[in-house]
Amino acid sequence: MNAVMEARGLGKRYGRRWALADCSLEIPAGRVVGLVGPNGAGKTTLLQLAVGLLAPSAGQITVLGNAPGTQLGKAGFVAQDAPAYANLTISDHLRFGTWTNDGFDLAGAQARIEQLGIDLRQRSGRLSGGQRAQLALTLALAKRPQLLVLDEPVASLDPLARREFLQLLMEAVVEDELSVILSSHLIADLERVCDYLIVLAGSRVQVAGPIDELLALHHRLTGPRPRRGQPLPAGQELITESHTDVQSTLIVRHASPILDPAWSVSDISLEDLVLAYISRNSRGSTQVPHTLKVAS
Numbered sequence: 001m002n003a004v005m006e007a008r009g010l011g012k013r014y015g016r017r018w019a020l021a022d023c024s025l026e027i028p029a030g031r032v033v034g035l036v037g038p039n040g041a042g043k044t045t046l047l048q049l050a051v052g053l054l055a056p057s058a059g060q061i062t063v064l065g066n067a068p069g070t071q072l073g074k075a076g077f078v079a080q081d082a083p084a085y086a087n088l089t090i091s092d093h094l095r096f097g098t099w100t101n102d103g104f105d106l107a108g109a110q111a112r113i114e115q116l117g118i119d120l121r122q123r124s125g126r127l128s129g130g131q132r133a134q135l136a137l138t139l140a141l142a143k144r145p146q147l148l149v150l151d152e153p154v155a156s157l158d159p160l161a162r163r164e165f166l167q168l169l170m171e172a173v174v175e176d177e178l179s180v181i182l183s184s185h186l187i188a189d190l191e192r193v194c195d196y197l198i199v200l201a202g203s204r205v206q207v208a209g210p211i212d213e214l215l216a217l218h219h220r221l222t223g224p225r226p227r228r229g230q231p232l233p234a235g236q237e238l239i240t241e242s243h244t245d246v247q248s249t250l251i252v253r254h255a256s257p258i259l260d261p262a263w264s265v266s267d268i269s270l271e272d273l274v275l276a277y278i279s280r281n282s283r284g285s286t287q288v289p290h291t292l293k294v295a296s
Contacts, residue, residue, distance in 0.1 A: 004029045004147045004179040005050055009059030012045050019045040021203045023059070027181065027196070029146075032173060034194035034211075035183040036274055041200040043183045044080070047151045050181070051077045064146055073102055076140030080152045082133045086125030090118060093139060101143050109142035112168065130161025137165065141172050148172075150182045154189060162186070166193050187271045199274055201281035211270060218273055221250040223263040239276045251276040 003026045010023040020042035027033055035043050048054040049061055052069020061067075064074050084093065090113055098104045113120060116134050118127070124135060133153050140148060150169075154162040170193055172178055184190055190197070197214060199206040207214065218239070225248045236254030243249075251268060258265050268276075 002029065003027055004031075005061070005063050005181070007046075007059065007061045010046075010049065010056055010061050011058035012042075012049060012054060013057040018057075018203050020049070020200075021058075023205055025198065025205060025208060027179075027198075029179050030177065031196040031210075032170075032180045032194045033182065033196040033198060034190035035181055035198045035200065036185070036187065036190060037200035037206075038278055040203075042203045043200055044151055046200065047077075047149050047181065047183060051075060051149055073143060074146045076143050076145035076148045078133075078136045078140050078148075078150045078153045080155060082129075082136035082153060084124035084127070084132055084135055087123060089121055089123050090135060091120045093124060093135065094120075094142070097139050097142055103144055105142045105144055109138050112138045112141070116164075116168075128161070130157050130164065133157060133161070133165055134168065137168060141176070144176065146179060148178050148180045150180065152183050152185065155185065162189060169193065187274055191270045197270070197274075199277045201278045204281075206277040206281055207273075214273060215268065215270065217255060218251060218253050218268050218276070219258070220266045220268050220272070221248075221252055221258065221263040222266070223248060240279045 005025065005027040007023050007025045010020065010025075011018055012020045023042075023046065035046070037043050045054065049056055050063050050068055052067075064071050085096075088096070094106055094109050094113075097109065098106050110120065113135070116131070116138075118131055118134070124132060127135065137150075137153065148169075154165050157165065166189060169180070169182075173180060182190065182194060191211075195211055196209070197211050198208045225243050225246055235256075236252045236258075239251040239253060241248060241250045251272065
């Protein structure tokens with residue numbers, strides 16, 4: 001299988017408002033995908049469409065080659081609030097998993113819970129937020145899915161709990177060769193575990209691709225502020241720009257080395273990349289006439 005998820009013109013509308021619009025994606029198998037964007041960007045909507053909790057208003061989506069929700073045993077989902085049954089013990093949750101999922105790895109789930117130091121007899125309502133998230137992840141992994149979908153599972157966790165959660169996740173990725181889609185506001189966490197990036201803003205996909213390739217294509221240009229009417233450097237896509245009285249800083253996307261001596265070129269971080277695309281969406285895309293000297 002070349003792609004774990006494909007979307008073409010995908011959209012979800014609530015009344016007159018599009019929560020997700022014109023989304024076209026092809027997520028390759030074997031990737032740990034970071035899905036990032038501001039609140040209201042459409043991240044949760046996209047993930048709920050992917051697991052069959054919502055029906056699209058426009059376009060198409062397939063997951064693992066089929067319609068969402070038709071292969072529940074092959075896709076695991078952990079929602080943002082890591083829901084659990086408060087009055088059931090951990091053992092009750094694991095037994096319930098065996099009743100509702102063919103091939104549920106009960107022994108593996110029990111071993112993970114014990115490794116985390118959680119008492120199997122404890123009721124889930126008495127778990128900490130980090131323990132509840134670990135329980136939800138353990139239940140999802142015990143299904144032995146091909147695709148794991150996580151909707152901001154560490155948003156409310158303290159740094160230690162986040163690290164423990166991500167460590168368990170990456171151990172499972174290595175052991176079970178999982179594909180993962182992980183939504184998060186925490187770019188440092190995405191940088192630690194993800195190798196593929198999707199930026200959503202304004203209900204639309206702004207950029208998507210392997211993180212190393214995206215970082216190689218984007219750079220920061222710093223140089224004297226152009227005079228009024230003077231064209232900015234070009235030959236590439238301008239993502240964002242900022243200016244002082246004497247200096248301009250541009251984030252650009254280009255595939256060839258920039259040879260214009262007027263501009264200092266430097267690499268950008270993953271956070272720079274994400275914020276540039278979110279900022280461009282919030283301000284609106286600007287096209288500037290230009291000429292840039294690039295290597296042939």
